[in-house]
Amino acid sequence: MSKHVVIVGAVALGPKVASRLMRCAPDTKITLLDRDRLISYGGCGIPYFVGGDVSEISELRKTMYHMERNESFFKNVKHFQVLTGQEVVSINRKDKSVVYRDVDSGQEASMDYDQLVLATGTTPVLPPLPGADLPGVFTVSNLHHAQAIKNKLAQGEIESAVVVGGGAIGLEMAEAFADLWGVETTVVEMMDHVLPAALGPDTAGLVHKQLEDNDVRVMCKTKVTEVVGDADTGVQAVRTSEGDIPCQAVIFSVGVRPSTKLAQDAGLTIGPFGGIAVNARLRTSDPNIYAGGDCIEQRHLISGENLIMPLGSLANRQGRVIANNIAGGNDQFPGVIGNFCVKVFDIGVARAGLTMAQAEQAGFDPEYALVVQPDRAHFYPTSNIMIMKLIADRSTRQVLGVEALGPNGDAVKARVDAVGALLPHRVRLDEISNLEVCYSPPFSLAMDIVNVAGNVLQNIIDGYNRPIFPQELLRVFPEQKGVVLDVRAPDQAQPGRDKYGDRWMNIPLEQVPDRISEVPADIPVYVYCNTGTRSYEVQRFLNGQGFDNVRGVQGSYAVMRDLDPEFDPRKDGEI
Structure with a gap:
């Protein structure tokens, strides 16, 4: 007699479980129930439909072969049943059955299961504010x-x-x-x-x-x-x-909240952050019930803490794990590292792991480097500036997180993915410095920004690189603390000199040894260039000459121009 698997929810995880399970165990009877009529869609594509990048809303429901994922598609192509407009209202764990209600007629019915999968997703948070229920x-x-x-x-x-x-x-x-x-x-x-x-x-x-x-x-x-x-x-x-x-x-x-009322009413264990608690095999506290996707709590593989992370990519991977286990396998989903990316107009933004604040909260002693470098060979026509922030623990040198952004979003994502894949393995800084990545001028520099970020952060922790980060400079400089030493060409330094007078010195890089007597020894000196590379060279030289009050501005103009365009006024786009 074939096993009956009932799946509650048919957006991302549910269809993935059913499709994979049918391929692994074709004799399984599978029924999906969803209270909505529109199912199996790319919810992350909604802003791009609203913004016009996706012309028709139906495109969010289609496969890459332009077949619409509806009840007929799943019956005739994937060979399992989907019942839409049917809301599951209760689970009877003792009898292994669910009660579901037709959303139009209100008529209720029950359905037995051998194994149950909860893919109930999340509910958006609507703050209890006056007027929150108004049209619009x-x-x-x-x-x-x-x-x-x-x-x-x-x-x-x-x-x-x-x-x-x-x-x-x-x-x-x-x-x-x-x-x-x-x-x-x-x-x-x-x-x-x-x-x-x-x-x-x-x-x-x-x-x-x-x-x-x-x-x-x-x-x-x-x-x-x-x-x-x-x-x-x-x-x-x-x-x-x-x-x-x-x-x-x-x-x-x-924000969103995990939709867990069904699980709670059935007596399943709920985690401290309100999601369904599951083990590594994505089983709930009931061995006959699995759960995955947005409604569960996930373990962060660096901090060790639980969190809710609603992403279609996670739901799809977890759906495969659940299906394999129902089919008799022993797959595990270990947890997450918080990979994230987004397009914001002309730039791509990505991160993996922990931010500085999250690392401190998790008990680490974090330090970071902020690096600016071309994402391709600087002479290649499509080269663009990328900004990368790498975070590591000072004592263990374990890499904790990475953030990056730049106009070539695919290049940004590729770098963050490369580092992110290593984070669960407690990768050390020296391993990032020596990470072997593909090299060709259309795609990267010979010393990739990932390697450079590792090198810079090692230098900071070792005390060679004594940085001041842009936001700190923006805070202390108006308080008349120190001078900026601009080591760029005179025409590039002129706006700063015009604005700040003697507090903005200009000694081009190649002239520093001959003009070292002009550098003040009794006040803070902030070495400034386009991206921070020349700043570091001059900072190290001056430190070697006994100037202990010198710090290099991380990211320098390339970062400052966006954090505060008035700090060092410049024409748009000029570096």
């Missing part, structure tokens, strides 16, 4: 929301919008509103900077600048207190701690 207030969690938002945009009903939440989805939606539709868009984030869970404040500051350069207003350290409007006219404004923002639409993108 949206979350972005399914295709219905996506279509409703795009309809209002297409009908010209939105001239200005507020996105509440500066995470990845929030920034993608802000780009969609501003780029294609020309909507006046404001992002409101209550934390100190955008992408607070993914990036440190310096790299996030560069993302902030990219948003503002593309006419998206960004308000950090700002709390939303009310949505202003009425039921007839809809949204009129968002009230914040910094004043009202007039708008006709509000997108709440402040």
